[in-house]
Amino acid sequence: MTGLLNSQKEAFVDEVLCLVSLKLFTTPHYCRPxxxxxxxxxxxxxxxxxETCEKLRGLIQRQVQICKRNVEVMEAVRRGAQLxxxxxxxxxxxxxxxxxTLDTVPVFGKVITQGTREAAFVYAIxxxxxxxxxxxxCSSGELEKCGCDRNVHGTSPEGFQWSGCSDNIAYGVAFSxxxxxxxxxxxxxxxxxxxxxxxNNEAGRKAILGHMRVECKCHGVSGSCEVKTCWKAMPPFxxxxxxxxxxxxxxxxxxxxxxxxxKVLVPRNSQFKPHTDEDLVYLDPSxxxxxxxxxxxxxxxxxxRYCNKTSKAIDGCELMCCGRGFHTEEVEVVDRCSCKFHxxxxxxxxxxxxxxxxxxxx
Amino acid sequence: xxxxxxxxxxxxxLVIVGLILLLFQAxxxxxxxxxxxxxxxxxxxxxxxxxxxxxxxxxxKKWFMPWGPYQCDKIRDFDEAMAxxxxxxxxVFAVHIPLPNKEMSPWFQFMLxxxxxxxxxxMYNQIQEGAVATLDVGLAYRDSTLSKWTEMAHSVxxxxxxxxxxxxxxxxxxxxxxECDLLPxxxxxxxxxxxYLLNIRLPVSERKNLNVGIGEIKDIRLVGIHQNGGxxxxxxxxxxxxxxxxxxxxxxxxxxxTMMSRPPVLLEKVIFALGISMTFINIPVEWxxxxxxxxxxxxxxxxxQGVFYxxxxxxxxxxxxxxxxxxxxxxxxxxxxxxxxxxxxxxxxLFIFDMCERGVQLTNPFYxxxxxxxxxxxxxxxxxxxxxxxxxxxxFLCFMVFQVFRNISGKRSSLPAxxxxxxxxxxxLIFRFKxxxxxxxxxxxxxxxxxxxxQVNEGHWHWGDYTVQVNSAFFTGIYGxxxxxxFALMFLYAPSHKRYGDEQSSAGTCYCGDQGGNSGEDIQLxxxxxxxxxxxxxxxxxxxxxxx
Numbered sequence: 001m002t003g004l005l006n007s008q009k010e011a012f013v014d015e016v017l018c019l020v021s022l023k024l025f026t027t028p029h030y031c032r033p034x035x036x037x038x039x040x041x042x043x044x045x046x047x048x049x050x051e052t053c054e055k056l057r058g059l060i061q062r063q064v065q066i067c068k069r070n071v072e073v074m075e076a077v078r079r080g081a082q083l084x085x086x087x088x089x090x091x092x093x094x095x096x097x098x099x100x101t102l103d104t105v106p107v108f109g110k111v112i113t114q115g116t117r118e119a120a121f122v123y124a125i126x127x128x129x130x131x132x133x134x135x136x137x138c139s140s141g142e143l144e145k146c147g148c149d150r151n152v153h154g155t156s157p158e159g160f161q162w163s164g165c166s167d168n169i170a171y172g173v174a175f176s177x178x179x180x181x182x183x184x185x186x187x188x189x190x191x192x193x194x195x196x197x198x199x200n201n202e203a204g205r206k207a208i209l210g211h212m213r214v215e216c217k218c219h220g221v222s223g224s225c226e227v228k229t230c231w232k233a234m235p236p237f238x239x240x241x242x243x244x245x246x247x248x249x250x251x252x253x254x255x256x257x258x259x260x261x262x263k264v265l266v267p268r269n270s271q272f273k274p275h276t277d278e279d280l281v282y283l284d285p286s287x288x289x290x291x292x293x294x295x296x297x298x299x300x301x302x303x304x305r306y307c308n309k310t311s312k313a314i315d316g317c318e319l320m321c322c323g324r325g326f327h328t329e330e331v332e333v334v335d336r337c338s339c340k341f342h343x344x345x346x347x348x349x350x351x352x353x354x355x356x357x358x359x360x361x362x
Numbered sequence: 363x364x365x366x367x368x369x370x371x372x373x374x375x376l377v378i379v380g381l382i383l384l385l386f387q388a389x390x391x392x393x394x395x396x397x398x399x400x401x402x403x404x405x406x407x408x409x410x411x412x413x414x415x416x417x418x419x420x421x422x423k424k425w426f427m428p429w430g431p432y433q434c435d436k437i438r439d440f441d442e443a444m445a446x447x448x449x450x451x452x453x454v455f456a457v458h459i460p461l462p463n464k465e466m467s468p469w470f471q472f473m474l475x476x477x478x479x480x481x482x483x484x485m486y487n488q489i490q491e492g493a494v495a496t497l498d499v500g501l502a503y504r505d506s507t508l509s510k511w512t513e514m515a516h517s518v519x520x521x522x523x524x525x526x527x528x529x530x531x532x533x534x535x536x537x538x539x540x541e542c543d544l545l546p547x548x549x550x551x552x553x554x555x556x557x558y559l560l561n562i563r564l565p566v567s568e569r570k571n572l573n574v575g576i577g578e579i580k581d582i583r584l585v586g587i588h589q590n591g592g593x594x595x596x597x598x599x600x601x602x603x604x605x606x607x608x609x610x611x612x613x614x615x616x617x618x619x620t621m622m623s624r625p626p627v628l629l630e631k632v633i634f635a636l637g638i639s640m641t642f643i644n645i646p647v648e649w650x651x652x653x654x655x656x657x658x659x660x661x662x663x664x665x666x667q668g669v670f671y672x673x674x675x676x677x678x679x680x681x682x683x684x685x686x687x688x689x690x691x692x693x694x695x696x697x698x699x700x701x702x703x704x705x706x707x708x709x710x711x712l713f714i715f716d717m718c719e720r721g722v723q724l725t726n727p728f729y730x731x732x733x734x735x736x737x738x739x740x741x742x743x744x745x746x747x748x749x750x751x752x753x754x755x756x757x758f759l760c761f762m763v764f765q766v767f768r769n770i771s772g773k774r775s776s777l778p779a780x781x782x783x784x785x786x787x788x789x790x791l792i793f794r795f796k797x798x799x800x801x802x803x804x805x806x807x808x809x810x811x812x813x814x815x816x817q818v819n820e821g822h823w824h825w826g827d828y829t830v831q832v833n834s835a836f837f838t839g840i841y842g843x844x845x846x847x848x849f850a851l852m853f854l855y856a857p858s859h860k861r862y863g864d865e866q867s868s869a870g871t872c873y874c875g876d877q878g879g880n881s882g883e884d885i886q887l888x889x890x891x892x893x894x895x896x897x898x899x900x901x902x903x904x905x906x907x908x909x910x
Contacts, residue, residue: 139408162592164403231404341487343579344440344450
């Protein structure tokens with residue numbers, strides 16, 4: 001039964017990927033979210049012509065083709081990647097692994113090369129962010145195809161004037177599916193890591209789709225609800241981040257099993273109830289992220305991290321510093337106070353100084 | 363109103379007529395469900411943040427394009443604006459309707475735009491209590507991608523921000539968005555141009571207390587709603603088809619009435635008026651909106667619907683009243699002032715409200731009565747008064763229906779004791795009333811059920827390869843249904859003009875012996891029955907008998 005469902009799903013999203021695996025790295029199923037590379041390119045300037053696609057490091061051949069065919073979308077993809085990194089860092093600000101990026105090409109270092117929970121989160125948030133950013137770009141008129149593109153399912157064949165276009169989110173999600181998932185798909189036989197990545201990518205997109213807000217407007221006679229138009233509005237990305245973070249906390253450890261001819265991921269502990277499409281799954285337990293490991297880029301350890309003395313949670317000094325203890329120093333913090341704001345671009349504040357106790361891990 | 367066709371028709375013919383009407387009914391549902399697309403479309407727009415860098419440009423009425431050739435200097439977010447030292451007053455939110463590579467069309471009939479602010483929570487820059495956003499908005503149009511923008515409207519509007527923050531207001535939650543109510547922004551009664559451009563500014567002035575304390579705005583999102591071109595075409599086709607059908611039956615009906623020896627009674631006039639108001643709705647004047655820029659079409663449509671509803675409600679009251687059978691003289695509209703009064707008054711209130719909203723929008727498309735406190739109170743007052751009128755009306759109606767049923771059961775018991783003519787007269791009344799009651803209840807139930815289904819449902823169902831547009835089916839089906847209702851009413855309740863001779867030939871049963879005695883009965887009836895029509899009474903009696 002599960003196998004059947006899974007194969008159907010595969011056929012459905014048939015050109016999907018694991019965001020990124022790089023030729024730079026050797027392991028075959030060595031996937032890292034592609035957008036993470038694109039984000040690094042923000043210094044390159046805009047991705048404006050087809051030639052830039054060739055120069056993008058980290059794209060596989062089929063992605064370069066998609067890039068060339070959709071150059072206008074790539075700018076949005078890049079923005080989405082940045083969004084994913086920002087959101088990841090926000091969600092993980094209090095954890096031992098705080099989603100810190102490196103200046104090297106795999107921005108998260110080797111931390112997410114294993115099939116850990118963290119990797120699951122990064123894949124999910126990247127797939128979601130690409131869908132989110134592309135949808136936004138559609139709404140602001142930057143892209144020309146979007147909801148009326150016939151390549152995207154759910155379009156009305158009669159065109160805009162007869163029946164309007166489908167929602168932009170359909171295009172955003174479909175683009176994320178084709179561009180992000182193509183990495184995993186392109187390798188032919190799906191490894192278990194590819195299966196995990198595909199699942200998490202889809203879970204990330206579901207975090208948007210499942211939390212679309214339905215809004216309605218009545219506009220019948222005298223504004224009565226005789227005629228009512230409803231539409232789905234995308235949740236703010238912070239909300240998407242929160243949802244995926246919750247899924248991260250409740251992620252299921254899985255292993256690959258063969259059902260018939262297809263490979264599927266099933267919970268390692270058969271006592272647990274099987275994961276749904278919205279849940280995150282991972283294959284390997286996470287390291288403790290306590291110590292700096294020079295052999296593993298991105299494994300920075302928690303030395304020097306601030307911690308919360310009073311908290312018993314992961315941001316508390318006890319857990320954050322892995323029992324190594326912490327320094328406490330009194331620092332003078334210059335804070336803004338009694339500020340005057342405009343809705344944009346104008347803040348006038350006084351500076352208030354106060355002494356704060358800061359705790360840093362040894 | 364004695365001797366209507368419905369009583370003289372044989373059951374077989376009645377069933378045939380009913381089946382034909384049902385067929386048309388099914389057809390009208392199918393037209394909407396299978397041919398038409400969904401009635402309206404909502405398109406999302408995200409405003410582009412343009413920078414009005416050169417002051418001189420501003421004086422020369424410059425329009426800011428979000429994309430395409432001659433697009434404005436854009437900024438991605440306001441951190442960028444902060445870094446570039448751009449002030450809030452120099453930021454213009456630009457939205458081009460429609461999205462690239464599309465064109466608007468007069469078939470869209472109307473366009474309304476909803477505004478939504480994305481406001482991020484900041485510990486030290488929260489939305490103040492009762493904050494009001496002041497928007498300086500301009501709307502321009504053009505009909506080719508190369509021509510210049512022509513201003514259509516310009517206005518300074520105030521909108522009350524109704525936002526709440528669902529999580530705790532702590533530093534941790536900074537950056538989450540407030541949940542804000544949708545704000546009505548713009549309403550156009552016709553879409554006669556291909557391209558529209560909106561430029562929105564949020565001018566800040568601490569001295570005038572403009573746009574202060576509205577939080578940190580991240581984005582402005584708009585939702586544009588318009589009728590689907592396909593739906594408009596199907597709708598027009600339906601109207602064009604229905605107009606002559608109702609018109610013809612109306613003329614036929616009136617001819618029948620004028621052919622009679624007596625002047626028309628109130629009920630007959632009311633049915634005719636119902637026909638007129640139905641035709642008034644049906645006449646497809648909307649065809650003109652394709653060629654002309656008639657922005658008042660939306661308002662006119664509201665008025666037409668209002669007239670029909672008022673007429674239909676009045677008809678029900680008068681129909682009940684005329685079938686009360688309590689021997690008192692009615693047949694005058696003034697008798698019904700208590701019941702019709704609330705209808706007229708309620709409709710008038712809604713009319714005033716509509717004029718205040720859509721009427722003002724003819725001159726200023728950004729106007730909304732809900733935007734100001736006084737306006738909101740006024741609007742609510744109108745709606746509440748109209749609501750009270752509606753309640754009052756339904757109380758009257760229910761009471762009247764109750765009275766009729768009470769009288770019917772009273773008459774029932776005394777029926778066998780009556781003379782034949784009287785008995786047939788009452789039986790005719792009871793039959794007519796029950797028939798209409800049944801049909802009306804069925805129609806009303808259909809309307810309510812479909813209304814609920816269309817409200818709850820997501821808008822379309824899939825049956826195999828077919829997609830059924832439930833909302834469109836609701837509109838065309840219900841519209842068709844009330845048309846058929848009025849049609850059937852005029853057809854079945856028209857006075858029958860079967861004469862003695864016809865009657866006897868078609869009756870089949872012999873009544874020879876009875877005819878002599880009738881004249882005496884008639885005289886008796888005229889004294890007790892409101893509007894007796896000598897000969898009709900007799901043939902009605904015979905017709906009734908013949909059916910039995």
